[in-house]
Amino acid sequence: MDAIRKQLDALMGANRNGDVLEVKRNYYDRDVCRLYIAGLCPHDLFQLTKMDLGPCPKIHSLQLRKEYDEAKRKGKDNYDRELEDCLEKHILDCDRKIARALRRLEDDDAGAATAIAVSEVTQSPEAAEYTKLIKAKLKEAEYLDIEGRSDDRIRIMEHVEELRAKRADRQALSLLEAFNKDRASMPQPLPNPPSLAPLPTLVALPPDARTQEMIKEKLKKAEELGEQGMVDEAQKALEEAEALKKLVPRPEAVTDPSKLVQQDARFTDQKLRVCDICGAFLSIYDSDRRLADHFGGKLHLGYMQIREKLSDLREERIQTRS
Incomplete structure (x- = not known):
């Protein structure tokens, strides 16, 4: 509302409603915005943006700007440097x-x-x-x-x-x-992934047959212990099964051409x-x-x-x- 009020004051004068005492002002008065009458007040530029400076605390008047322009042409005042x-x-x-x-x-x-x-x-x-x-x-x-x-x-x-x-x-x-x-x-992604040179990547292999059998036994034991109400023993058997799952062969390198495309795409992404x-x-x-x-x-x-x-x-x- 303050910004709208100031715009109306600049266009029609502070006494536009006839409810305030008309005050005769000069362009050089202290409550007049020198930046505005010199050509540009930053307060008018960024309204409703993240750089909004709020309404200017001083008076903006086109009539006073006109008077200032006339005085400037006569060499009386110049606020350009300010x-x-x-x-x-x-x-x-x-x-x-x-x-x-x-x-x-x-x-x-x-x-x-x-x-x-x-x-x-x-x-x-x-x-x-x-x-x-x-x-x-x-x-x-x-x-x-x-x-x-x-x-x-x-x-x-x-x-x-x-x-x-x-x-x-x-x-x-x-x-x-x-x-x-x-x-x-x-750099652009290459168009035909199948024709790309293989890109080594690590893929985990499944556990061997012996390890799989031991995992099954531990899981079965955990189930039986759980039915008997032996919670702690059942939990221990589950932990042993999980530990066995981690005992897998060393991952081996395989080729996955799509990985190369993803790597190239990083150069053009965002x-x-x-x-x-x-x-x-x-x-x-x-x-x-x-x-x-x-x-x-x-x-x-x-x-x-x-x-x-x-x-x-x-x-x-x-x-x-x-």
Whole structure:
């Protein structure tokens, strides 16, 4: 409810119901979120995920963001460096999580740990065009919010979700192609087990005839003693029978071609990769639908927004200096 209330405050103002005293605020007030008016507040990104930061304790206002943008253009204030430091902290934490995930994979299966360069593998003109359209539509939605055109904003945001879904599908196909190449380079199970070279394995042989006879005698004796109520003696006879069962010939090596197939299959079973954007585990056997769900998920989209915004801030800072 607090998160919904803050969203309504940002869209319609704190006095939307006419039941609170209207307070005139400036973008530089201490209770206003500088990260939000500078472009991106991390509290808005991971709602209802395991990385949920909860509602931001400070005020989010599109109108104040507009006032800040005007002041920034005039050179009065600039909160970009503060936002950049905050986003760098989140990316540093994410990169540490990725490093831990890679170490975990290395421990479980040496040589299998890989950080998939999703940001590079999924680069394509089509995906880039979707990203450009999404940014433009989000900017348009902000202006509609400021103007109070809620219905038009909802329509724009529905279009944004459609564009994100199409981009996720495109990215999933690109990553699936990379995974197919990944699988092709890995050792595969041999197709015809009967033609494989024999693989030695140990198989226990049954007891010899003399031992089998002694086991039968002990079991019969245990049964008779049990009928006479001599429980301890019957238990002892059963233990002797069990001991005789262990006196079997030394296991001999036989060949079982199917074992070789199982051994080869280990090289292609459950190979995991780590997304270099959000740190999630991805299997090279994931379907395009499952991969699309990953690319369209809040966690991945959130970290992607952080990385894109951080890149934009750094580029803008470099251009300003030059």
